[in-house]
Amino acid sequence: MQGFLNLNKPFGWTSHDCVAKTRKLVRLKRVGHAGTLDPAATGVLPVALGKATRLLQYLPGEKAYKATIRLGVRTTTDDLQGDVIASQPCTGLSLEVVKSALQKFEGKIEQIPPLYSAIQVQGKRLYNLARKGEDVEVPARTVEVFKIEILDWREEEFPELDVAIACGVGTYIRAIARDLGVALQTGGTLAALTRTHSSGFDLTNSLTFTDIEAQLQAGRFQPIAPDAALQHLPSITLSATSALKWCQGQHVPVTANIVEILRVYDEDGRFLGIGQLRDDLLIPTMVFEGVA
Template sequence: MQGFLNLNKPFDWTSHDCVAKTRKLLRLKRVGHAGTLDPAATGVLPIALGKATRLLQYLPGNKAYKATIRLGVQTTTDDLQGEIIASQICAVSLADVETALKQFQGKIQQIPPSYSAIQVEGKRLYDLARKGEVIEAPARTVEIFQIEILDWRSGDFPELDVAIACGSGTYIRAIARDLGIILQTGGTLAALTRTESSGFHLADSLTFSDLEAGTFQPTPPDAALQHLPSITLPATSAQKWCQGQRIPFMDITGTARVYHEDKRFLGIAQAEADMLIPTMVFEPIS
């Protein structure tokens, strides 16, 4: 079995837990995932099966989320799973929030949460934080394509639901934290669901019950790579390419899917300097 699964990750499961469960249910050794989700988050977790694990790096990076942000609260982890370190009744309005959110559009500088999988000097931040060594990761550039308020609930500790479309590497917990900083109220992430990742959508996702029942078909490996241009090679050139040879090709540049003339998906190539260079041969030709 090979291809991709669009898994709806349950609450309180790590992404690694989901891989282990999938491996056990499907009796497969080679299983991987794209785009780690925190245990408290739910939603789309792309799972790769068999040789498709070699294609994870080529999946599109854009993601979308539905998040609930609570104002007036700060925690150690920037979500409700952490220890509350500050709390205050706040009197902010929806208009205040709408104005503040404008600062989260486009390319922004973001500092990842202290409890995250980011590595600093070879050590993951969450491992350091658990030992009491809180180290601030360097700021990095992330991109927010759209952030839209879905609902607003006023009160002593107001909450807002937002839909966020963003690029790879964006921490929604950091957005909640930084919104609280801008509003001078404190803020933390109260709930998070990923609605889209790597071209997979929540509405089409599978549960572990679906996997247990066997009522699913993996997405074909190349079907998840439709954002990449495709190249079809005649039989002779296809065989040479699969053997690691560079093939003269002038019609395209960059990363591309490669197909045999009989429509078989062969792998991934890098097209540059009028040559088609094998990057990952998925289906060798004997």
């Protein structure tokens, strides 16, 4: 079995938990995932099965989320799973002021990841250092936020804002919630998060573990084709002779005006793997299927 699974990750599960559960369900050791989700987050978690794990690095990096931000509260983890550091009602806050502050978080921005995150500093995970109480300086990173759309605003003692966020790889929504609170001088934390799109997979056609178990019991579970998630990459088709040589690790001459990573197919439309074009030679980067 090989291909991808568009998993709708349940609340409270780590991404590692989801991989372990998938291994048991499909009875396959070789399982991996793209784009780690925090335990409190739900939604799209792309899971690779079998040899498709070798394709994870080639998936597109764009992601989208639906998030609820609670203002007036600060926590240790920048979400409601952490301890409350400060709490101050802010009933006088208007939506117009919030809209103006949100605009600063679109485009390429500098962002400091949350202390409780999987980012490595000096070879150690930040969440491990934070749990030990170690004082660590977390370096800022440049991330890109393509769009933030306000979905709902609830003007309460601790106002809540529902937003849709489209962003690039490495963006922490918890950090946006925290930094919005800083910009508004109210404090802010992430109250809920669902990933609606990740690496070419969408929430609308994701599967829960219940769905997967039902499909397996009915004998109709079918992974997503390995190349279906790679449609953002251009493709090239090789002749039978060139395909055989390429699958054997040889560089084959081709005529093309592109210099980038390509999906490689044979004349029968079979996905062979990933190649890179350089100086009119197609170089095997990852051979997925051999030619008989």
